[in-house]
Amino acid sequence: MRLAPTTLTDAELELQAEVRHYLDERLPPGHYPLGLGMNGARDPEFSRDLGARGWLGMSLPPEYDGGGRTAVERLIVVEELLARGAPIGHHWVADRQSGPNIAANGSELLKKELLPGIVRGELSFAIGMSEPEAGSDLAAVRTRAVRDGDTWRISGRKIWTTGGADATHILTLVRTSDDRHGGLTQFVVDRHSPGLTVTPIPFIDGTRDFCELQFDDVVLGDDRRLGEVGAGWSQNTGELALERGGVDRWMSLMPILVTWARTAGPDCATDLGGITARLWAFRGLSLSIARMVDEGASPSTEAALVKEMATRFEQDCLAVVLRHLGRTPRLDADDPYEALLARAVLTAPSWTIRGGTNEILRTVIMKGLNGR
Amino acid sequence: MSDTAPDPDLLALVEDFFGTESGTATIAAAETGEFPTALWRAADGIGLSRIGLPEERGGAGGGIGDAVAVLIGSGRHAVPLPLLETWTAGWALTSAGRPVDGEPTGFAATAALRIDDGRASGDLHAVPWGRNVSRLVALHQDRVLLLDVRGATVRERTDLAGMPADDLTVDGTPAETLEIAREDLLSRAMLGRAAQLAGAIDAAAALTREYTQQREQFGRPIGRFQAVAEHVVLLAEAAAMSLHVVERAAMSLAFREAAFEATAAKLVVAEQAGIAIAAAHQAHGAMGMTREYRLQHLTRRLMTWRADLGDAANLATRLSHTAVAASSLAHLITDPEPRLEPAP
Ligand SMILES: Cc1cc2nc3c(=O)[nH]c(=O)nc-3n(C[C@H](O)[C@H](O)[C@H](O)COP(=O)(O)OP(=O)(O)OC[C@H]3O[C@@H](n4cnc5c(N)ncnc54)[C@H](O)[C@@H]3O)c2cc1C
Numbered sequence: 001m002r003l004a005p006t007t008l009t010d011a012e013l014e015l016q017a018e019v020r021h022y023l024d025e026r027l028p029p030g031h032y033p034l035g036l037g038m039n040g041a042r043d044p045e046f047s048r049d050l051g052a053r054g055w056l057g058m059s060l061p062p063e064y065d066g067g068g069r070t071a072v073e074r075l076i077v078v079e080e081l082l083a084r085g086a087p088i089g090h091h092w093v094a095d096r097q098s099g100p101n102i103a104a105n106g107s108e109l110l111k112k113e114l115l116p117g118i119v120r121g122e123l124s125f126a127i128g129m130s131e132p133e134a135g136s137d138l139a140a141v142r143t144r145a146v147r148d149g150d151t152w153r154i155s156g157r158k159i160w161t162t163g164g165a166d167a168t169h170i171l172t173l174v175r176t177s178d179d180r181h182g183g184l185t186q187f188v189v190d191r192h193s194p195g196l197t198v199t200p201i202p203f204i205d206g207t208r209d210f211c212e213l214q215f216d217d218v219v220l221g222d223d224r225r226l227g228e229v230g231a232g233w234s235q236n237t238g239e240l241a242l243e244r245g246g247v248d249r250w251m252s253l254m255p256i257l258v259t260w261a262r263t264a265g266p267d268c269a270t271d272l273g274g275i276t277a278r279l280w281a282f283r284g285l286s287l288s289i290a291r292m293v294d295e296g297a298s299p300s301t302e303a304a305l306v307k308e309m310a311t312r313f314e315q316d317c318l319a320v321v322l323r324h325l326g327r328t329p330r331l332d333a334d335d336p337y338e339a340l341l342a343r344a345v346l347t348a349p350s351w352t353i354r355g356g357t358n359e360i361l362r363t364v365i366m367k368g369l370n371g372r
Numbered sequence: 373m374s375d376t377a378p379d380p381d382l383l384a385l386v387e388d389f390f391g392t393e394s395g396t397a398t399i400a401a402a403e404t405g406e407f408p409t410a411l412w413r414a415a416d417g418i419g420l421s422r423i424g425l426p427e428e429r430g431g432a433g434g435g436i437g438d439a440v441a442v443l444i445g446s447g448r449h450a451v452p453l454p455l456l457e458t459w460t461a462g463w464a465l466t467s468a469g470r471p472v473d474g475e476p477t478g479f480a481a482t483a484a485l486r487i488d489d490g491r492a493s494g495d496l497h498a499v500p501w502g503r504n505v506s507r508l509v510a511l512h513q514d515r516v517l518l519l520d521v522r523g524a525t526v527r528e529r530t531d532l533a534g535m536p537a538d539d540l541t542v543d544g545t546p547a548e549t550l551e552i553a554r555e556d557l558l559s560r561a562m563l564g565r566a567a568q569l570a571g572a573i574d575a576a577a578a579l580t581r582e583y584t585q586q587r588e589q590f591g592r593p594i595g596r597f598q599a600v601a602e603h604v605v606l607l608a609e610a611a612a613m614s615l616h617v618v619e620r621a622a623m624s625l626a627f628r629e630a631a632f633e634a635t636a637a638k639l640v641v642a643e644q645a646g647i648a649i650a651a652a653h654q655a656h657g658a659m660g661m662t663r664e665y666r667l668q669h670l671t672r673r674l675m676t677w678r679a680d681l682g683d684a685a686n687l688a689t690r691l692s693h694t695a696v697a698a699s700s701l702a703h704l705i706t707d708p709e710p711r712l713e714p715a716p
């Protein structure tokens with residue numbers, strides 16, 4: 001496995017400077033809710049502002065208002081956002097994976113209907129994959145879509161749906177036949193479809209972003225189907241690859257690390273130096289993967305490898321920062337960075353679970369190694 | 373974007389040559405203290421000891437990416453030759469306008485010397501291949517010196533891999549200052565060592581994967597047990613990350629003095645070496661603990677090299693100083709040309 005090093009071109013560096021300049025003004029410190037990486041707050045207005053600048057749906061095709069730009073350019077925008085703990089919650093899922101999935105597999109109708117809204121930052125997607133009996137073993141999905149003329153009737157239960165309550169759309173994976181892998185199909189469901197009940201599941205830190213979705217005979221037109229009947233599993237696998245190798249897998253703590261580095265005393269030197277070197281290394285790995293994607297490769301083993309290492313690294317960083325703090329951070333601290341650190345303490349165990357657990361990723365990596 | 377990836381023909385040549393010539397017997401023979409002269413001559417004959425150095429000064433041509441490819445290969449095959457030392461010293465010599473000659477040349481990262489009127493006296497500790505070189509490049513305070521060590525008193529010692537790491541005492545030997553920056557030389561030495569470490573990690577990963585596919589217990593290959601597969605994955609991760617950071621630092625050093633990248637790469641690779649040693653041995657069981665089996669040639673080198681040219685605390689302190697001084701840690705790690713702050 002080779003993750004070739006790459007550097008940014010002058011044009012890419014210009015984009016980086018432009019994004020920095022804009023965000024310094026748009027998000028002055030202390031004037032926005034700090035978030036932990038991809039768990040950033042929801043702020044539809046901020047998402048629309050980014051959309052207006054062409055920084056959402058960057059790699060989507062121009063004929064659907066997309067930027068027609070590269071994975072590397074998207075990475076440049078995303079890393080600036082995550083470094084600040086920016087409020088990206090409204091558009092995050094659509095920008096990272098639903099948009100590209102729809103662009104790759106959607107009908108002309110779906111693309112025309114949904115992509116422009118994703119690019120503008122108006123639409124918000126949630127991922128309805130997991131079910132009570134289908135977590136790591138996603139192919140055990142039971143929620144069923146039964147064809148009824150030109151429509152489908154969906155019944156079943158989805159769980160752990162991040163952002164399910166506030167999303168405008170759910171991109172879900174359901175069973176259309178008994179064939180374990182070949183019987184799965186993806187659909188785009190309007191969040192307000194009759195028969196769909198969304199119930200928040202209070203998360204460990206008290207937030208209410210985690211949801212359960214109950215489908216009671218939800219009727220969907222066949223035009224809501226994403227891709228061929230039975231193609232859901234492979235589309236879903238492609239989507240997971242988009243989910244995995246990015247900078248979001250090692251940047252959750254970035255606002256905290258930036259603040260810590262500013263004030264770190266000599267007793268922190270060994271730890272801070274080690275973290276600096278590893279951040280630099282992971283940044284190179286994510287950039288390398290983005291460049292591979294732009295060159296037409298699909299580096300899914302590489303992405304799994306980076307995620308497996310990076311999420312453990314994030315947890316290591318948290319332990320280090322806590323050791324130097326020397327006490328339990330408070331959720332209700334006046335200092336927003338301390339409050340954020342407290343949320344990190346509560347939610348960090350999920351970093352090695354969400355998007356595929358590290359145990360499952362290791363199996364994916366092993367298969368990739370043996371397949372070569 | 374710049375591609376400093378090594379020439380594919382060179383990669384094939386390196387693999388083929390070291391793969392054939394640096395077998396277990398050759399490595400074991402070198403551990404008895406006998407310099408593998410034939411191997412050195414053969415390697416030098418195809419330019420491997422002078423790669424990445426300018427032809428007009430006696431080098432074999434090519435860029436730093438090529439030199440790094442040779443050093444990665446030398447780590448992968450545990451080659452018992454002073455290739456890193458000769459390349460590092462050769463870079464110092466050619467950068468200072470001197471020629472290189474094809475003979476093994478030493479490199480000493482620390483020296484306690486007195487310099488009087490162009491003559492040096494004092495001690496050089498744990499000099500790799502000290503007994504086998506007639507001259508060496510040494511870092512002495514802020515300076516880079518070229519020392520004639522033909523008359524040195526040698527106390528023969530070995531490192532954990534069984535390779536020469538001798539204490540030398542010189543008394544009034546000719547010493548010339550090479551007009552190059554100490555920091556730049558150190559960056560190359562660190563990169564070179566990191567390259568060898570990355571190569572050895574990569575080889576340990578491959579060997580472990582192979583072994584766990586063949587060794588059977590409880591009626592099946594041990595690699596089928598998830599707990600064992602986890603070791604194999606940790607090794608693959610260590611190899612992928614190490615090779616990546618080494619290539620990346622080499623790419624930077626091809627265009628400018630990239631002390632930050634060299635330091636960060638060395639620190640990252642040294643840490644991955646620790647992970648690789650533990651995982652490879654655990655997956656091999658007792659087999660890996662014997663001198664008869666190849667793994668120890670790799671892991672003993674990892675054990676020796678990881679703290680070379682600055683241990684983790686030392687390198688981390690420099691990076692930490694840079695991180696504190698940066699406008700933002702996030703900017704530092706995305707900076708296309710990060711600058712290492714001078715040591716406090
Ligand atoms: C913060 C967060 C956000 C999430 N957001 C979403 C979302 O938006 N949409 C969505 O669909 N899902 C979401 N998920 C669900 C997530 O995809 C699942 O949690 C994950 O796939 C694991 O499934 P599980 O929780 O059922 O655990 P299980 O599959 O029950 O696993 C429990 C433990 O057993 C281990 N295990 C299971 N099988 C194996 C095996 N074969 N070999 C070795 N170990 C095994 C796992 O690694 C884990 O350690 C989210 C999860 C979290 C924590």
